[in-house]
Amino acid sequence: MSERAKMTLKLKIWRQENARSKGRMTDYTLSGVSPDMSFLEMLDLLNEQLISQDKDPVSFDHDCREGICGMCSLVINGQAHGPEALTTTCQLHMRKFKSGDTLFIEPFRAKAFPVLKDLMVDRAAFDEIIAAGGFIDIATGSAPDANAIPVSKINADLAMDAAACIGCGACVASCKNASAMLFVSAKVAHLSHLPQGQVEADKRILSMVAKMDALGFGNCTNEAECQAVCPKGISISNIARLNRQYLRAALLSEESESMDCLEEGSH
């Protein structure tokens, strides 16, 4: 590729020593960026330069770099995973930007997602929500024969759509209230649409929502920014389903009474 095609970018990156220190936006100028680079490769290039200058490289989360693991994050120019719809940061390419552009690069921000260093955040809160009930506890035996358990086509599709959630946390990052409702609703939906998930459906929904609230996520105000930035296109119809299933479970389920007793016992 000719040198002319290479881009020069002004970067404003959040630098923070550790979880306790105060961070700030720091300016960098990076040249030699190829339009074919992914966003993370662009940061790799910056880090190579910083290391060669004996400076501290920028920490950021990444793993598969194929858009399926949910590790990469970043709020780029004010949008989680950058400006492109249905795309993770690792699958965002520099050809989406122009030479001379100024890029704001910040970590996902929420009380429940504390910054560990620079652009790295601790998303263990999501693991805690899953641990509260996002699983099937009963013995379901070994893998059954295909179609041995009848599942309607529509339910299979809805369960798969919800299961596409990679738990990246962009929904929380983009929500003005830092609400985790899209994540929780997807995790609840992908199990509750299937027969194996039915047995513990009420208990699951009550525990996961209780954990979500306890972790300090905000409340959903139905603005759908989460759905707009979600790299997997999870729909807010899952949130509506969570809302009605929660109301039903809270009012009618025996599990609700036993949970209330547990709660009172812990005080």
Place this chain on the structure above:
Amino acid sequence: MINVSIIKKQIAGFAGLLLCLFAMAHLAGNLLMLVSSEVFNRYAHALTSNPFIYGIELTLLFIFLIHLGLVMRLQWENRSARPEKYAMQKRTGRGATLASSTMVFSGITLLVYLVFHILHLKFGTDYRVSYDGIEVRDLSRLVMEYFGSPGTVGFYVLAMTAFGMHLSHGFWSAFQSFGFSHAKYTVKLRRLSIVFGVLMSIGFSILPLWAYLQGV
């Protein structure tokens, strides 16, 4: 149970929908003034002379305070859920709308408006008029005088624009919070919500504008 995020939103939404019902009844009453001031005054008298009115007013106040109290608490929690703000935050254009992102501001506008509205009209000058020997309050005269000032009319139209915006998001949002979601009807409900907001906004602006133009 009342402390659960989802339940708080559902109660706030339900209270909001009840307030919508009140607003529709209020609008219908307002528009009676376009028929004649006598019809309007007689209607107002029938309402205020009803012995149940205090109970109904207290219920309305209670519903309003529930809505206000819950959304204030939800908003407080939402603010503390992100202690450190972004240096740059940009809406995608595929989610939030102007109405949805300004719910707090339209709500505060309405709260300020309501204080003046109740103070100036409900507790305004008590003019008297007699129809067939029955003395009733001449609310119509007060309304005509009140909306003689362009400043007041402007304030009302502004507040009612905020009201319409508040409803255009709030109405469908309440249904989403209850868990109503349908591939076809949700799209229609969102459109209906906007139409409802616009109609209420126009409906409540008619009386101030009409009254002002009568006096010009």
